[in-house]
Amino acid sequence: MKALSSMATRALLADLATAAAEAGLPCAEIESVGGVDAARRVAAGEQLDLVFLASGALQELADHGHVAASSVTPLVLSRTAIAVRSEGSREASAPAVHAFDDAAGVRAALRNAGRIGYSTGPSGTAILRQIDDWGMAGELHGRLVQARPGMPVARLVADGEVDVGFQQLSEMVGQEGIRILGALPPDCAIDTVFAGAVATTSTDPAASRAALSFFASDAVASIKDAHSFVHPPRPSLKSR
Structure with a gap:
């Protein structure tokens, strides 16, 4: 499973991927780059299963059909x-x-x-x-x-x-x-919600959704706390 993220969540996602693999979910290979570059690569149609970005950037990709809009899932507040x-x-x-x-x-x-x-x-x-x-x-x-x-x-x-x-x-x-x-x-305060979504180029959308659901679950809240993120994002707060 291939995934792409911005640098802001690099260390967190590495630990979440390890926890997911230990829970029996598919192993995710996550590449982290600058957020602008990540969004550009997704928009260019690169083959990916999961994408992790700030919610605003991810929503824009969803609006243009590059990630499945129904899969966009808030993960943490930073x-x-x-x-x-x-x-x-x-x-x-x-x-x-x-x-x-x-x-x-x-x-x-x-x-x-x-x-x-x-x-x-x-x-x-x-x-x-x-x-x-x-x-x-x-x-x-x-x-x-x-x-x-x-x-x-x-x-x-x-x-x-x-x-x-x-x-x-x-x-x-x-x-x-x-x-x-x-x-x-x-x-x-400047608070940013980071989210994940299934790329429309995913070769296994069902497995990708399962991994994303695990990343958003309470089972990994302690991992997010350890990386100084807030879990889960409070509904009243918006990405700015």
């Missing part, structure tokens, strides 16, 4: 977090739930940062939209640094290319050379 460079080799303890009390604190941090890193994925798109909504796009022009496709923002932070970075918490946890301050506060 929070966007803030990180700075650390003198230590690895995050020593769990980050605070929220780095700042409110959006005003985040705006102040942006103003004080020299260079600000963001991703090519949904969290990066959302933070740019938030900055624009705050009327800070002009003020921060020239200081915003987008990570190259497939490169974690944590790498930019650890290497000193940026002073502060925004990305999915799940992609920052355990990364060397950074200190995670916490997730964005509720009044400016």
Whole structure:
């Protein structure tokens, strides 16, 4: 079984695939690439069984007939977090739930940062939209640094290319050379729902649906927790 995903869920999906195989389900070989590249490959008709992307990107593929619309299944909710460079080799303890009390604190941090890193994925798109909504796009022009496709923002932070970075918490946890301050506060939270779907090019749609159902089940909730994802996504929250 062939599957394709964005980098945001790479480690999580590897563990879910292992758990599925141990439960007697077909073995899934999951390739993880930049989300933009993944969506392009699916749209080009590459032979795949399962696709895992942010729900908005996956819905667009469903609208164009590249994945089965009826199979689109939310798997996890991911929070966007803030990180700075650390003198230590690895995050020593769990980050605070929220780095700042409110959006005003985040705006102040942006103003004080020299260079600000963001991703090519949904969290990066959302933070740019938030900055624009705050009327800070002009003020921060020239200081915003987008990570190259497939490169974690944590790498930019650890290497000193940026002073502060925004990305999915799940992609920052355990990364060397950074200190995670916490997730964005509720009044400016950027939450992304990641979902899975059966590709229309699947050679075994029934088996693919069975694997996807397992990935979404309560049986693997502890695996999602271990990777700093929320299971299951709460219906009131939407991918942004």
